[in-house]
Amino acid sequence: DAGVIQSPRHEVTEMGQEVTLRCKPISGHNSLFWYRQTMMRGLELLIYFNNNVPIDDSGMPEDRFSAKMPNASFSTLKIQPSEPRDSAVYFCASTLSSGTGSRGTGELFFGEGSRLTVL
């Protein structure tokens, strides 16, 4: 079975450019999460969706970041304009949740991540 698929795996761009990261969750999962991982701050939750609806975006650093989930099988995280401090590994994860929460089994399935370098 296919896991969570993220693209691109690696992205190198220059400051000021727009960056779009993509995620395809596991088929049948109804919750999707975007995390950012850096050495300094560890793993931070940026935003998560339940049934394609954003539930909590309080972790989105600023207005330069936006995320969408137009359907159950696709999500994007966009940074515009990008800055060097955005350099990180961005992970997408999905799970099957019950009700309006993210509890379910608690097991998140992670993609392999998108490593972003902003010069």
Add this chain to the structure above:
Amino acid sequence: GDSVTQMEGPVTLSEEAFLTINCTYTATGYPSLFWYVQYPGEGLQLLLKATKADDKGSNKGFEATYRKETTSFHLEKGSVQVSDSAVYFCALTPNQAGTALIFGKGTTLSVSS
């Protein structure tokens, strides 16, 4: 708010040594607790979990017991292998709807032969 605190690494051990990685949490109510592992170049994957006090999660020789009295969920393994070298994350999900997993900062384990 809810949070997870892990011992800082890196932890460096020889093969067959005993491993403990400490994890404590702060949460209202009764969270579920998890350990995730991240191998180099990969995403995180669930290692074990416990959903209520005194539960013991176990997998691949790793164990952790949910201790409500000490708000802890320490990860242990009796004899580590080189293949256990990875980053280990303690996490919790609060016992309320509309919330996501909260992760600790991770502990890097390096095992040498």
